[in-house]
Amino acid sequence: MSCANFFAVDLGATSGRTILGSIVNGKLEQRELTRFPNQIIQTGGHFFWDIYALYNEIIRGLKVVADEKIDITSIGIDTWGVDFVCIGKDGGILRNPYCYRDPHTDNAMEEYFKLVPKEKVYEKTGIQFMQFNSLFQLSTLKANNDSALAAADKILFVPDALMYMLTGEAVCEYTILSTSQMLDPRTKKIDNELIDVIGLKESQFGRYVNPSDTVGVLTPEVQKMTGLGAIPVVAVAGHDTGAAVAAVPAENEKFAYLSCGTWSLLGIETKDAIISDKSFEYNFTNEGGIEGTTRFLKNICGMWLLERCRKEWTDAPADVNQINKDAMDAPAFQSFIYPDAPEFANPSSMVEAIKTYCEKTGQHVPQDYKEMARCIFESLAMRYRQVLGYLNDMAPFPIEKLHVIGGGSKNIYLMQMAANSTGLTVATGPMEGTAIGNIMLQAKAAGLVKDMFEMRSIIANSIDMNIYEPQDRESWDKAYQKYLELTNK
Secondary structure, three states, rough: OEEEEEEEEEEEOOOOEEEEEEEEEEEEEEEEEEEOOOOOEEEOEEEEEEEHHHHHHHHHHHHHHHHHHOOOOOOEEEEEOOOOEEEOOOEEEOOOEOOOOOHOOOOOHHHOOOOOOOHHHHHOOOOOOOOOOOOOOOOOHHOOOHHHHHHHEEEHHHHHHHHHHHHHEEEEEHHHOOOOOOEOOOOOOOOOHHHHHHOHHHHOEEEEEOOOOOOOOOOHHHHHHHHOOEEEHHHHHEEHHHHHHHOOOOOOOOOOEEEEEEEEEEEEEEEOOOOOHHHHHHHOOEEEEEHOEEEEEEEOOOOOOHHHHHHHHOOOOOHHHHHHHHHHOOOOOOOOOOOHHHOOOOOOOHHHHHHHHHHOOOOOOOOOOHHHHHHHHHHHHHHHHHHHHHHHOOOOOOEEEEEOOOOHHHOOOHHHHHHHHOOEEEEEEOOOOOHHHHHHEEEEEEOOOOHHHHHHHHHHHHHHOOOEOOOHHHHHHHHHHHHHHHHOO
């Protein structure tokens, strides 16, 4: 087959896209079909996702395919993690799903640990503790006598729920399940003890599927709405980070990856989960990867810091690339913040939060957008070095290169700082790694590639990578010690 077309749905926390991906003579080509906002609904004191709006946008993208008479081989969907939809006994959706930013899980972890100790939860799952993890969302709903949960016959994670709406098949995909803090990474199944204490059963989560498994075909209803036939729907890596890491064009296993966007996800790909006293202490997570691998990583703050500041700056240019460039006019190493400090999670004013942190730690307080942007970039670069140090302590192999994917890889100044700080060669691309991973996993399901290494070889031949080599190591080593002292780390 010289050409095959795949329909990828890539849903993020603020926007979504449908993409046509084509494998043409051994190279990947992409075309964005539709783009749309993913808006959080606030009502009744809670925050929800609009699952019906997302479904309609998928239908709209499929209609474009039908109108243009494009033959597609399959459909794949990836989304953010942890959130889920409750399905009733009659097959209907009981309510729009809660958003992970909903405050109802405040103190949820502490309440759950009264049922199962924290150390035992980590030993069973190896997942980083975050109050919005699915386990704590579900335990909160149970404690609040939530009517949708009480009536739920099935509980489907967001990509699984959208596949259900397209096919009528209720499944539980491995990578998205792994974000829930309910998966035992050894058995690759839900740990029954963790859900028994909140009155749930394994059977409520649908049949298990893995990346590149076929879930089903479009229902007659969807076929009629779109004008398409019985197109297969493939379970790609349903978790967007899993899809993104699948797209890392690495030559061998001795690499770390940084998915650089609103969040920064920094980790390695391993054959087995790493669950130890050190990984518990450092709060690392073991999430599902392709071909049964584990993504051993840490969620750390990312471009969220800059995004929030941009909304407040009145003197900064609208073009983020110009902001990035202007930051280099500010003096180096004037101020550092600890990016994962609680005060930067969701402050009313990010600008004031950064200024207050610098003032409290006896540092120069950034005076304009240039100084503040430089402070953010240098602090992120230092945090990357810090987390890579933890990874080197636990990795079963030496880390020789850092691959950076995602929108943050376009910031050439931050990428050079990452190389300078970590002392590693930094290779950037693809920028839209999530969609590429989605497409390539569909290609694997279609038999066009046999394994992850062939996938990554095609990706490497299809994109332009930028390479950054470490510079000025002595100055960065000295500044890193300053960063550790100021952040008490």
